[in-house]
Amino acid sequence: MAATTEHPRSVISVEGLRMAYGSKEVLRNVSFTLGEGEVVALLGPNGAGKTTTIEILEGFRARSAGEVSVLGSDPITADERWRGRIGVVLQSWRDHARWRVRELLAQFGRYYAPYSEADRPRPYPVDELLALVGLTEVAGQRVRSLSGGQRRRLDVAIGIVGRPELLFLDEPTVGFDPVARRDFHDVIHRLADLEGTSILLTTHDLSEAERLADRILILNGGEIVANGSAEQLARDAAGTTEVRWTRAGHRHVHSTADGTAFARDLFTQYGDEIADLEIRRSSLEDTYLAMVTAGLSTEPSLEQPTIEQTENAR
Amino acid sequence: MNTLGTPIRAGLQRGAIEFRNSLQNPADLGYYVVGNIIFVIVILLNRNEMIDEIGMSVPRMIFPGVLAMILVFVAAYGLATVIATEREDGTLLRAKSLPGGMTGYVWGQIARTSLELAFSLGILIVAGTVLIAGLWEGGILSVASVLALSLIGLLACVPIGFVLGSVFKNPRSLGGWGFIVLGGLIWISGLFMPLIAMPEWVQALGQVFPLYWLGLGMRAAMLPDSAVAIELAGDWRVVETFAVLGVWAVVGLLLAPVLLRRMARRESGSAVEARRHAVMQKVG
Known part of the structure; x- marks a missing residue:
């Protein structure tokens, strides 16, 4: 991070965000910020509203209430220039199965060319990108022939082909073996350290959050129940070290x-x-469990919106 | 750098790659081969059947209708199915995540559909020219008219494909109901049996849809004037043909962007996920 001031410019700022599908409130009152170059992990149990939050920030979903600013714009009304500055890796894809890997990256890269900047040349050169995510050997293969882990790395490559200033990753490492996971973590570190990319990722994996993120947000029952570095959270929750x-x-x-x-x-x-x-x-896991179970005892956990509710909410 | 030209060019390239991918796909190729074998068999079986009223062979009489049918099948129905499928598998959402991605997607579909149509019509015309005697009696004027009609047909049908693709929620409902509707449309459009032999209400209904006019236009382009005897009103109605197809094109071009934008706005990861979940529940 090249931040010289105490509070680097906010890339994301969310204030009082609320989201309801029909009468079901998924997000009650979510507020947080993400600074330039920061890597923030959004943790939480299934149905806590992680994906909803990230989709609102990506501009894919209209919110019910609250102030949201991403790279200085409201995502729901932002233009294509704004779109060219962010990268998106959604939960799961099975599209473009017939395309060849290199061809697909080259095709998607083309869209970013008009938004190239001197300090951020867009798009990312395809061969460099393939090497970065370790797909050089399968560059000529069709997407449907890739393994699950390769497919996911392609998703990540597509997410960063526009050399984004801000990258969203929704459950990026689901289905990764330990080696793929470590390689992926290296990619994220490179993006954050060398490219100064700000990153918001959701994950179930506590050790992943601990390893990747400068700061962790725990979302539970539609609210942010904790916000801080892994160490801070561990201290705040239990407040103690256990000696035996x-x-x-x-x-x-x-x-x-x-x-x-x-x-x-x-x-x-x-x-x-x-x-x-x-x-x-006390570990992050202790903290997490303490917070999520505390949330559970007072507030029944919110379920993922059903298909019907999702449809109605549009 | 051009922020509109870039996605259009990227989209055209996208369409070309998708068409090439389709030609490299065994299932798609099989579909072309089987379709054309059926066509050739039908022609060969009927090559000596004559329609006495106008003194013409059955294959020659129905060939223009086959071209019209393929046009609607590829440019409207096929396009709609592709769009419904690609909403479900997340292709559309991917397009939405790119700057200018939706523009690129639409132009990609236009390019792919045009190439697919040119390819399908091309194969049919080559086969027809070889197998059907006297097909191009009308000379260069016939050829030019068929080309012009194909173009305006494309212009009328592609927006319909976009509209249907964005209205239907999934490819299965299009495959079921859509196919029945398409079959009915072919029947009421008098492609294989002259509309003049049908009840009056069928005639009225048939003339609402572009398929009838495409068939009529193709016949006008390829058949001798004597064949006009079994047309409604006993006339080729060339002006009306272009007028009706033009109206469909204009209405579609006005409607399609609105519906496409609405469809794109509704795409999100969880919407794609929810649809996939629904599919798995039905299958499982």
């Missing part, structure tokens, strides 16, 4: 804000008597 030890044959467990200081005191006091010491900071 045995002394004189007895097991002890203690929760404290500062595990290191506690352990030091422990040794000062008891020295060699301490055995089996374990210090474990």
Whole structure:
């Protein structure tokens, strides 16, 4: 990030976003921002409204209420120039099965040429892009012959062929094997670090969010229930580090804000008597589960809108 | 850089690639081969059948109607089916995610449909020329008229294809109801049995749709003047033909962009997902 100011320019700003399908409220009051060059992960259980949120920001869905600004425009009224500055990787595709990989990327790249800028030449050169996502060897193959992971990497390549300033990724690594997942993470790091691309991604995978994102938003029951770095969230939720030890044959467990200081005191006091010491900071997973189950107990989780509701909402 | 020219050119390239992909696809090729084999067999079986009133062979009499039928089948019905299918598989949504992508998509469909139509009509005309004696008696004027009618037919049918493709929710309803409607349309348009032999209400209904006029126009272009005896009003009605087809083209060109925009506005990932879910539930 090349941000010299404390608050880099907002690429996304959402204030009081509400979305209802008929009488069913999927988003109640969602507010957050995403700064230039920032990578933010949107976490949440199924039906929390992640996809709805991202579709509203992509301009694919009209919201019920609230202020939304993406790259300085309202997505629902934004023009083709705006469209040329963002990249979209949706949840699942099965289109263009008959096309060959290189040809498809070249065809999609053409649309971005009028929106090329000196510091962001558009489109991305196809062969470089193929190498970046590791599809060089299958460049001449038809899309339908690709494996699931290759297909998904093609989706990512199509999402970035316009060298976007802002990239949306909805569940990008579903169905990836560990190697494909690591390669994908490398691609995201490259985009964020070298190209300065701002990224908003949704995921179910906590370790992925932790590894990729500067900041994590947890969406539950139609609201943002947590917002911060993985470490901040872990501290905020449980607020503690768990220390376990045995002394004189007895097991002890203690929760404290500062595990290191506690352990030091422990040794000062008891020295060699301490055995089996374990210090474990609460993980993002603990935080996530704590927040989502807290949400569940007070607020029944919202279901994904049914087909009928989706149709009615249009 | 041109923000309108670029998506149109990209769309034309898109259409050309899709047409080539179709020719490289065994299922699509099989469809062309089988369709044309059936056509050749029908002609061969009927080559000596004569229509005594006008002293002409049956194949020669119905060939113009076959051209009109193929035109409507490819440019309206086929296009509509492709659009409904591509809404379902996410192609349209993909187009929507590109700058100028919808413009490119529409031009791509226009290009693909035109190429497919030229190819289908081309094969038929070659086969017809070889198999049917006296087909081009009218000389260069006949050829020019067939070309002109194909063009205005394309102009009238493509918007209808866009409209139907954006109105029908999925390709299966188009495949079912659409096919029945198309069959009925062929029947009331007098392509294979002169409309003059039909009840008056069928005649009235048939003359509303472009298929009748395309058939009439093709006959006017390819048949000798003696054949006009079994036409309604005993006249080729050339001016009316172009007028009716022109009206369909204008109405379609006005309606199609509105419906396409409405359809595109409604596309989202979850809409595509919901439709896929519905399909899987029906199948499963």
